[in-house]
Amino acid sequence: MSTQEPQTRLRFIEPQALAGVMVHDLAVFRRYWLSTTFSAVVEPTIYLLAFGFGFGSLVSVVGGYRYLDFLGTGVVGTAVLFTSAFAGMFQTFVRRTFQHTYDAVLSTPVDVHELVTGEALWIGVKAGVYGCAPLSVAVLFGLRPSPTVVLVPLVGFVTGLGFGLFGMWMSALVPNIDSFNYIISAVLTPLFLVAGTFFPLDTLPAWAHTASRLNPLYHCVELVRSAVFNRLGFDDLGHLAALMFFASAMWVGAVVFLRRKLID
Amino acid sequence: MPSKDSPQHAIELSGVVKRFGSVTAVNGLDLAVPAGICLGLLGPNGAGKSTTMRMLTGQARPDAGEIRVLGYRVPAESKHARALMGVVPQLDNLDTELTARENLSVFARLYRIPRAGRRAAVDAALAVGQLTHRADTKVDELSGGMRRRLLIARGLVHRPRLVLLDEPTVGLDPQVRQELWGLIDQLRRSGTTVLMSTHYIEEAERLADAVAVVSAGRVIAQGTPAELLAGHAGRSAVEYNGTPDRLSEVERIAAAAGMPTRRTGPSVSVLRAEEMPPSVADALGPGTPRAANLEDVFVTLTGEFVA
Numbered sequence: 313m314s315t316q317e318p319q320t321r322l323r324f325i326e327p328q329a330l331a332g333v334m335v336h337d338l339a340v341f342r343r344y345w346l347s348t349t350f351s352a353v354v355e356p357t358i359y360l361l362a363f364g365f366g367f368g369s370l371v372s373v374v375g376g377y378r379y380l381d382f383l384g385t386g387v388v389g390t391a392v393l394f395t396s397a398f399a400g401m402f403q404t405f406v407r408r409t410f411q412h413t414y415d416a417v418l419s420t421p422v423d424v425h426e427l428v429t430g431e432a433l434w435i436g437v438k439a440g441v442y443g444c445a446p447l448s449v450a451v452l453f454g455l456r457p458s459p460t461v462v463l464v465p466l467v468g469f470v471t472g473l474g475f476g477l478f479g480m481w482m483s484a485l486v487p488n489i490d491s492f493n494y495i496i497s498a499v500l501t502p503l504f505l506v507a508g509t510f511f512p513l514d515t516l517p518a519w520a521h522t523a524s525r526l527n528p529l530y531h532c533v534e535l536v537r538s539a540v541f542n543r544l545g546f547d548d549l550g551h552l553a554a555l556m557f558f559a560s561a562m563w564v565g566a567v568v569f570l571r572r573k574l575i576d
Numbered sequence: 577m578p579s580k581d582s583p584q585h586a587i588e589l590s591g592v593v594k595r596f597g598s599v600t601a602v603n604g605l606d607l608a609v610p611a612g613i614c615l616g617l618l619g620p621n622g623a624g625k626s627t628t629m630r631m632l633t634g635q636a637r638p639d640a641g642e643i644r645v646l647g648y649r650v651p652a653e654s655k656h657a658r659a660l661m662g663v664v665p666q667l668d669n670l671d672t673e674l675t676a677r678e679n680l681s682v683f684a685r686l687y688r689i690p691r692a693g694r695r696a697a698v699d700a701a702l703a704v705g706q707l708t709h710r711a712d713t714k715v716d717e718l719s720g721g722m723r724r725r726l727l728i729a730r731g732l733v734h735r736p737r738l739v740l741l742d743e744p745t746v747g748l749d750p751q752v753r754q755e756l757w758g759l760i761d762q763l764r765r766s767g768t769t770v771l772m773s774t775h776y777i778e779e780a781e782r783l784a785d786a787v788a789v790v791s792a793g794r795v796i797a798q799g800t801p802a803e804l805l806a807g808h809a810g811r812s813a814v815e816y817n818g819t820p821d822r823l824s825e826v827e828r829i830a831a832a833a834g835m836p837t838r839r840t841g842p843s844v845s846v847l848r849a850e851e852m853p854p855s856v857a858d859a860l861g862p863g864t865p866r867a868a869n870l871e872d873v874f875v876t877l878t879g880e881f882v883a
Contacts, residue, residue, distance in 0.1 A: 322655060332686035336671075339682055343673045412669035416730075419633045419663035420686040421655045576596070576627070576636035 325429055329422040333430025336417070341438075348442070352395065356387045356446030360453055363510060375512035377537075384450025385540050386509030388443045388464060389471070389533040393504055396439040396472035400479020401492050404431065404570075408483065414574055424571040432476045432563065439472020440465035447540070458542035467539060470555045471532040477562035484569035508533045528558040585644070586611040586738050586769040587632065592641030594627050594793075601627040603793035605641070611737075614760070614770040616784030618777065618874065624793035625773035626666060629742045632771070633658055646738060659688065662731030666742040666773075668723055672716040676707050676726050679715060680733050687734035697733050704759070705729030721752035728759060739763060741772040745779060757782055777871045787870065791878040801870060809836075809872035810848030814863040817843045829859050838875045847872055 341348075364380050374382045407413040417427055444465055447457065482495050506513070506520065507529035513521050524530045531551040538544045538551075587609040594602040602624040609615045617625050630636035632645055634654030643650040645657040670679055680698045689697050702708045705725040707718075715723060724744070731739055744760060745753040760783050764770055774780055780787050781801055788798040797804060805811065816826045826844045830837045833856040836847040846852065849865060 328688050329686075332682070332688070335685045336682045339674055339678050340671065411671070412665075412667055413671060415635065415665065415667075416663075416669040416683075417686060418635055419658060419665070420683065421659040421688065422686060423655060574635070576594075576630060 325426055326421075329426040330430040330433065332420070332422060333417065333427055334434050336413075337431065337434040348395075348438075349445075352391060352442040352445040353449065355394075356391055357449045359387050359390070360384060360446070360449055364453065367510075375508075375514075377541075380450065380453050381455050381541075382512075382537075383510065384446060384453065384455045385537045386507070386533050387446040387450075388468065388536045389507055389509055389529045390504055391446050392439045392443040392468045392471045392532060393475055393500065393529055395442045396435050396475040397479040397500055399435045399438065400432075400476040400481075400566075401483050401486075401495065402479075402489070404480045404483040405486070405489055405492075408570075408573065418574060424574055425567045427574075428477070428480060428563065428567050428570055431480065432473050432559075432566070435476030435479075436469045436473035439476065440467075440469035443468030443472070443536075455540075457540045460539045460542045460544060463539040463544075464536055467532055467535045467552075467555075470552070470559060471528065474528055474555060474559035474562050477559060477566045481562055481565040481569055484566070484573045503527050503529050506530075525554075528555055531555050531558075584611070585609055586646055587771060588642075588644040589628070589631075590642050592628070592631065592643060593639045594624070594631060594636060595639050601793055602631070602638070605790075605794050607788055607795050607798070609769060609771055610786075611769050612767050613785040614764040614772060614783055616780035616787045617771065617773040617790055618775070618780045618784075618787050618870065619773075619790035620775055620878075623775075623790045625775075625790055626742055628790075629663075629740050629771075629773060632740060633661070633663055659734075660736055661738040661740060662734065662736035664728050664731040664739065664741045664744060666746060668727055670715045670723060670727060670730070673714065675712050675714050676702065676705075676718065676722075677711040679726060680730055683730050683733050689734055697735070701729040701733040704732055704762075720748060721755060724748060724752065724756060725759065728756070732763070736768065738769045738771070741770060743773055743775070745774075745776065753779075777869060777874065781870050789874060789877055796877050797873070804870065804873045805868050807873075808876050809868040810850055811868055812849045812865055813845045813847050813868050813872060814849045814852070814857075814860070814865050815840060815843045815845045816860060816863040826860055829856065833859075836876060838872065840871075845872065847876065 360380070360383060363383055367379065371379055373379065414427060418424065447455070447461070447464060451457070486492060506524050507527050513524050513530065531554040535548055535551045538548050585608045587607065589605055589607045592602055592605045593600065605624065605628060617628065619625055627636055631638055631643060632650060634651035637651055646660050648654065648657040650657055677698060680701050684694045684697050702711050705728060707722060707726055707729065710718060710722060715726065718726065728744065741760065745756050760770065760772065764783065772783065784801065786798065786800050787804060788795045797808065799807065816823065823844045826846065827837050830846045833853065835852065835856065837844055838847065846860065847868065
């Protein structure tokens with residue numbers, strides 16, 4: 313048997329493979345976009361109404377912001393977290409174990425790391441778009457964003473990439489779909505509450521304040537506020553770097569652990 | 577992706593081993609599938625057929641041995657090979673929320689059919705699967721047979737040179753099986769190389785140009801159905817019915833005469849009946865002659881019984 317060298321060296325990640333994976337996502341999304349959009353708009357509206365009127369009647373200014381402005385920008389992080397982490401966890405788990413979609417995809421010229429990247433990019437794009445929903449609602453409540461608000465979808469995308477990949481990684485670890493409850497309660501809920509969304513973090517004890525630096529959502533919320541109120545500065549490069557580091561680390565985890573599940 | 581110079585064999589496996597923990601699913605499997613034929617991988621459930629199929633696409637990695645598919649080393653170059661082959665899995669993994677056409681369109685993208693040819697490729701695949709009139713029906717509203725035809729059409733959308741069919745008709749009613757057999761036969765006639773795993777003897781007999789008998793993770797016999805019959809079961813058999821005592825007696829007489837037998841449900845078949853001396857035939861009494869089949873080969877080779 314003679315050994316033949318491949319005639320073309322393939323790129324590590326081929327755009328055509330990513331396109332194929334994302335076209336699948338788009339086709340499926342066309343079936344459920346209405347329900348996704350509904351909850352993306354209604355949820356932040358409820359937060360703004362409940363916290364804005366409830367809590368906002370007690371405090372009018374928080375961390376140098378009108379409370380509604382503080383909240384309206386903070387809830388962007390919540391929306392991004394929930395769209396991306398939930399999609400990463402549940403969708404990935406269902407497609408791998410119940411629908412066996414990934415088995416079908418991997419029998420075409422798509423490798424596991426491309427599948428993971430394509431799915432994550434799609435989740436990131438969705439998070440970027442739906443992260444804007446709370447802002448639009450907040451505008452109705454009187455938020456006046458500056459032009460740098462156009463950077464918000466980008467922040468949502470990078471954050472969504474990280475949390476989407478986090479969810480995908482977790483989907484390879486849990487034995488069954490009910491086990492996601494552990495991750496939601498023990499990981500996502502604390503991240504979502506201690507990200508400077510509902511109250512400023514400098515009111516926390518020093519150790520908690522420091523620990524919150526490890527929360528990717530905190531960096532997302534800080535970036536969103538800077539973008540919406542045109543206060544972008546050197547700090548924000550640090551926030552962006554933190555989010556990019558988070559996404560990269562989650563990518564490695566998701567690829568390694570999903571490969572173990574998908575390739576015998 | 578460019579294709580290689582036509583290799584002599586579409587598929588070559590040598591000494592392939594695959595273990596899952598302490599279980600050895602594939603145990604030194606050797607197999608060569610010449611280009612352009614339909615090879616049936618015949619064996620009972622658990623013989624290692626599906627694992628072998630998954631190794632051909634790089635979805636399972638062998639612990640030992642060499643695999644080549646369309647000239648590409650697998651798993652190292654499996655992406656090149658996957659681009660040129662179509663896979664029809666045993667398990668229906670269609671997207672149930674999407675229509676037949678949408679399922680095919682997604683795979684036309686995944687298989688990288690250029691934009692200009694995509695629509696035509698999807699239409700052609702719908703026609704092959706006889707689903708043109710149901711193109712816009714969601715998969716969960718299609719019948720079982722239609723779903724299986726769509727699954728096959730999906731594996732053919734990019735006109736692959738090699739098609740892997742894993743138990744293509746398992747669990748389907750006889751009428752649907754006939755339909756699918758027609759479809760597979762058409763594929764074979766078009767010159768596409770087909771590797772089909774099955775545990776239905778009849779399926780292998782009807783569709784396969786060559787059959788490899790798999791047992792406990794290795795190929796124990798290979799050849800055309802006629803060669804396998806001649807080598808392992810002869811041309812004809814005689815079946816004897818009766819009480820358990822009568823069956824034991826038949827087995828005893830045949831064994832004394834040096835003739836192979838096997839239990840066939842409530843009867844005993846004496847194989848190589850064409851060589852049966854008249855004296856033995858007299859001793860055995862009245863029986864029902866029939867042609868030898870691959871099941872006789874299989875049971876003779878493995879002692880196992882398959883459907």
